Amino acid sequence: MILDESSDLLLKLNRETSRIPWKDLQRFYAQGAVLVVGPDVDLIAAAAAVANDDAAAVSAWMKDEQLKIATEEVALNWLAEDCEVWAVVVAPWVLVQKERGST
Template sequence: MVKLNRETSRIHWTELQRFYAQGAVLVVAPELDLVATAAAVANDDAATISAWMETAQLQKATEEFAVNCLADNCEVWAVVVAPWILVQKDRVAS
């Protein structure tokens, strides 16, 4: 998890648009820890990931999310867990 924490950074949404268009962006809910979520994805923790997806705490970026981020010129926290880019708004990564 230390490696993932070091690889987490702020990025403007405009720099992620092409990845969103490819369907490679996952949005992490503010109540989840971004780094812990990335670790679960990296470790292929299917049970945990499925539970988060069922409750929409982890989901593919929606058109609404993308449009809002673009309109707000928002910056998000992001970490890459190939082939995914996990992003989170309104929370500082730990």
């Protein structure tokens, strides 16, 4: 499903996106509810695809490893770095993305 930038869903997701310390998302990570969005994918577009059950887009990103369930390695590295991520909730998922250019 293609959404134009003025769609209500994109505007809603954009308003609900914020930076948050990774350590504050540990509860969601422990529940297996965190999806990591790769740097080459727009976080809001990924969230909209998940919200709209866009299986084609989600599958393509997962195949390219640009969208995946947070791994222990990522979780531990981000915790050690005490980093912040951009996050948006699309229940039951929390989609997160490190800021571009950060390690």
